[in-house]
Amino acid sequence: MIIESSAPTRVDLAGGTIDIWPLYLFHPGAATVNFAINLRAHCRIETRDDGRIILESRDRKVAFETELAAIEDLVREERLELISKLVHFFKPTTGFHLIANSEAPAGAGLAGSSALNIACIGALNHLVGNRYPASRFITIAANVETTVIRVPAGFQDYYSAFYGGVSGIHFGIDGIEREMLDVEMATLERRIAICYTGEPR
Structure with a gap:
């Protein structure tokens, strides 16, 4: 069986670290936009049929193997x-052989790890028979x-990776709510330029 999954990265327009619990609880009306x-x-x-687990990151050029019998050891794997x-x-x-690529x-500050996470x-949830509803992914x-x-x-990075589009994410005592913002994507694209300097943030 082959399972493929992908998620988008994001650009953060406003809010930044206000999306971290419990910081947003100290700022009524806290919200982020991305x-x-x-x-x-x-x-x-x-x-795979042989009980081997192969984990590979193509973009980082890192790979290693283990086996199902040693799956508990992965909690300490660096x-x-x-x-x-x-x-x-x-x-x-x-x-299974898991291949990740970003x-x-x-x-780059585009929430690549959060997109990979989602x-x-x-993919893993599908592998185990959709054990969790998608509402639990974030x-x-x-x-x-x-x-x-x-x-x-x-939390904001997971919402953009999960939903895509333009999001207003509202943080409150009763939880987190995502608002889909009605933005013409072609207009937004014309007004945004993303440049990579070759150096990490």
């Missing part, structure tokens, strides 16, 4: 740490990434 762009993160899973922790969370029962340069969650993504970066993760 829009997805067509630089995507991709996840491809090819199942190579491809985000992907390893996602695999540990989903705990597939079949061998079109956005590492450290793409991998979509929570899973934020919680797993928090264990990787060891500080609270912001």
Whole structure:
């Protein structure tokens, strides 16, 4: 079986770190605005019959192998740490080769890791029989990434990766709500230029 999933990266227009819990609780009316762009993160899973797990990042040129019997060890794996922790969370029962690739340069400030997170969650969830409804993906993504970066993760990046388009994301005591903003995409595209200097942010 082959499973393919992808998610877009984003440009942040307003809000920034106000999307981190509990910071937004101290700022009534906190909101962020962002829009997805067509630089995507991709996840491809090819199942295997031999119980082996191969995790590979094409853009980072990193790969390693383990086996289903050692899946618990992935929670401590530092190579491809985000992907390893996602695999540990989903705990597939079949061998597979996971290939990740990001079109956005590492450290470009376009939320490439969050897009990859959502793409991998979509593929891994399908691999385990759609164990979780899609409405849980953002929570899973934020919680797993928090264990990787060891500080609270912001939420806005996952919303753009999950929904695409232009988003107004509102943060409050009763939760987080995404508003789809009615923006003519062709007009937005004409007014935005994204340049990469070759250096991480």
